[in-house]
Amino acid sequence: VQTCALPISVRTDNSSASDDAPRYSDAAGVENHPQVTDFVPRRYSTIALLALIGGGLTAMSVALHYFVLPLAASRGMQTTAAFDLAARGNLTQWLSAVVMFLASGFCVMTYSLRRHRIDDIKGRYRVWMGAALACLLVSANCVTGLHETLADVLTRTTGWSALRDGSVWWVALAGLPLAWIFTRVLVDVRECRVALAAMVGACICYGISAASYFGFGPAADPQMQTILTATPLLLGNWLTFTAIVANARFVVLDAQGLVAVKRKVRTTRAKKAESSTSSRAAS
Secondary structure, X not given: OHHHHHHHHHHHHHHHHHHHOOOOOHHHOHHHOOOHHHHOOOOHHHHHHHHHHHHHHHHHHHHHHHHHHHXXXXXXXOOOOOOOOOOOOOHHHHHHHHHHHHHHHHHHHHHHHHOOOOOOOOOHHHHHHHHHHHHHHHHHHHHHOHHXXXXXXXXXXXXXXXXXXXXXXXXXHHHHHHHHHHHHHHHHOOOOHXXXXXXXXXXXXXXXXXXXHHOOOOOOOXXXXXXXXXXXXXXXXXXXXXXXXXXXXXXXXXXXXXXXXXXXXXXHHHHHHHHXXXXXXXX
């Protein structure tokens, strides 16, 4: 009986030891893996590379539309919608959708850090959640054309339209709120000069695209007008993404205390006291 009891106890101890043993090593811990903020580029060269990639892809889309599309159409190829800037679901629209989707993620990360800023008493950080939703809306609209559907439905319902193809509806219902969010973000990123410059460049690109779309610019042939409408829009989206990434870098470094920011130390009361003492000394 004693010889049979020993193996049973040994098996019980081994089974309990195997149940309590960890299934992963210490290298699987959270401290050994990159955090979300680690994906924010720290070098200006990386941010400049993002802008250069956007410019290169924009130039490539123009070349495909201007050179490859007529050549493919002359040879009877049917799969030319990806190169046609006027077709729905072309290459520029998909690139804009991907870029704005990534920009929404960086907006959420910026919000998660900016809401802990002590001197933001008015709560300006909330604009970044609105910016994230706006980027998602723009990303979905790039490939679905929701603005055209909205304009068509409201034009048929009300019987009134203005501007090109009834675009007054999506300008009023979507364009103005997006412009307001863009302006708020532009004000919030003014401490980061790189982000501010990229946002101003994006604003100029959007203005050129809108002027070409509504026919406010000089008259041009349909092919050139399509290029002047689609390519500045893609470049503006890339510059907006670059500005959001650059501002995310600034916020991360500022939260870590690695950015020298000029702070207003003197209050109004201190300035009044100093002016009164100076006037007394002068008298």
